[in-house]
Amino acid sequence: MRPRLLLVTDLGYPAAGRTYRDEDIDLAARLRADFAVAMCHPLDAAPLMAGFDLVLVRNSGPVLHYAEQYAEFRRVALESGTRVFSQLSGRADMAGKQYLLDLTAAGYPVIPTVDRVEDVGSLPDVPEYVVKPKLGADSVGLRFVPRAELGAVTGQLIQPRVPFRYEVSFYFVDHTFQYALHAPDPGRRWDLVPYEPTAADLAFAQRFVDWNTVDHGIQRVDACRTEDGDLLLVELEDLNPFLSLDRVPPGTRDAFVAALTAALLRMLA
Known part of the structure; x- marks a missing residue:
């Protein structure tokens, strides 16, 4: 059966x-x-x-x-x-947003994040900051706050609002890269097209997948390309990342399903 x-x-x-x-x-x-x-x-x-x-x-x-x-x-x-x-041992989005604080403290290439107003001085000095719940997802509760109004923020994550060229997502099954998509227009997050990552791009994404404690699962590494050309992590989705399979070529979609099927069967072995 x-x-x-x-x-x-x-x-x-x-x-x-x-x-x-x-x-x-x-x-x-x-x-x-x-x-x-x-x-x-x-x-x-x-x-x-x-x-x-x-x-x-x-x-x-x-x-x-x-x-x-x-x-x-x-x-x-x-x-x-x-x-x-995905395996419930993950320490990224399935456990909340604490990982953004941990990765910041460890010096990873992530949008710098703090959770106390007293620590805002360690962030870049920008006109606006992103404030979001520690257990948030899908932009629920996300808001932009001027620096002068940060004193009223409690118990939430605070990040500089970083100017960027575009967002890019890397999709993995277990620890193996499958495909990448990017949103050329920063204002249209889900208007995605296929993206051909460089070796440096893949090394960036792989670093976060290897950091996470998920041997069996789907992970999506969301990053932004800054105006200086660097990649910074936005989120590491390890619970239920949307795959945008309708935006990839049929061959890529078939390969992804084959990789997922093989990973599911390995988990049962």
Whole structure:
């Protein structure tokens, strides 16, 4: 019998510039060649997953909308030994935004981040700063704040609003690079086109994937190209990154699904 795969997704989530439903329905159809696939909403995952060999978390939406239920899902999965892809050991977005602080402190090429107003002096002096929740996602709660008004900010992340040429995303299955996409217009984040990374670009992205503690999973490294030509990490998505599979050539899409299928089967071995 084919292994039983529970694909966790929120088909109705209104994601700006993306259609979660289309991507996950197409992915489920492709995975049925090797798995018996069922789909469920993230709020239903905890009571259902015992009946499956593997849980694949896909476009399930920001967990801050159902934080208690997500915590219960993690607890049940970890206590029962349920195989979850991506692996729940990640220390990037699936654990909140603390990693941005950790990477800043460790000197990684990341948009510098602090979480105390007292530490703003360590950031570049710019007219505006990005303020966002530590458990945020999908730009929920993100706002731009003038430096003079930062004194009222508490318990949130603070970053300089960095001018950049464009954003670029690198997509990985386990630790292996699959493809890259970029948004040529900084004002149109999800208007993506294929991007051919240089060796330096790949080394940049690989460094963050290797830093993370996910051996089995999908990761998306989001970066911005500064006006000086450098890449800086924006986010390391290791829980449920949207894949923009509709923006890649058919051959790239087929190769990604093949890599994902092989990774899922390895996790079951």
